[in-house]
Amino acid sequence: MTLTLVIGNKNYSSWSMRPWLALKANGIAFEERSIPLYTGAADKKRILDVSPSGKVPALIDGEVTVWDSLAIIEYIAERFPEAGLWPADLAERAHARSISAEMHSGFVALRNECGMNLHRPVRAKALSDNAQADIARIRAIWTDCRQRFAKGGPFLLGAFSAADAMYGPVVHRFRTYAIGVTPLMRAYMEAMMSLPAFQQWTEQGLAETCVIERLEAD
Incomplete structure (x- = not known):
């Protein structure tokens, strides 16, 4: 079925x-x-x-x-x-689940101030201290993952996992709002943006013509 x-x-x-x-x-x-x-x-x-x-x-x-x-x-x-959406190793799986749950329940200020909008021209905007704190935490998560699991591949836990699916929209947000990243983070973002599934979603999103005014405030 x-x-x-x-x-x-x-x-x-x-x-x-x-x-x-x-x-x-x-x-x-x-x-x-x-x-x-x-x-x-x-x-x-x-x-x-x-x-x-x-x-x-x-x-x-x-x-x-x-x-x-x-x-x-x-x-x-x-x-x-x-x-293999979650890593086979118990400790790695626990780490992947922790950062995925953190994405699921946290980063409210970043979400509110930097909504996903693929059509938005790439440009920075003034962000609150709370949103900046969210960005700092995401930088720390990505950096820690890439330093710990780089041998396994270009994604957060090496191979593509559920954690990457959870942070995929953040890649768009960081790009759209011109949020500063380190070379290590940039390499991760490029790996995600090169993923055929990521590219397909992006292309189809850009092809949409529906405009939701309440989501176009910035």
Whole structure:
């Protein structure tokens, strides 16, 4: 049975991007269903029909529905263990899960002030102290991962993992808002931006014409 992933606009929906990357980068077959965000009651009802939270993404696998990006990634990891979404090593897996959960629950200021918008011209903007603290923490996470796991490949834990899917939208944010990075971080961002799945999401997001005014404030 084919999986169905319900997502929002690729230009804006960072949460949708995460499980989409996890599936696409690992060659896991799925059907994609897109519902535009913030376009009125009809589309809101369409989302509620598949997601009890009223939010996307949602994954439908037969009689099973999973909502929330990290929960979907965990489900994919269990459903397709051969994909290796989490590292095989216990300690590395714990590290990957920790930084993924931190991404899931934290960095609120950065999200609020630097929303994902692929169409936005690349330029810096003034950020609050809280957003700057979020950026500093992400710099520390990426640097630590690349220093510890560089021998295994160019991604956070070496090989592409769920952690990279979780931080994928941050790569876009850092690029779009011209946030300063070290050469080590730049190499990681380039590895992500060279990933075919990442490129496909980006190209399709840029091809979208829907403009959500509330997300175009900056």
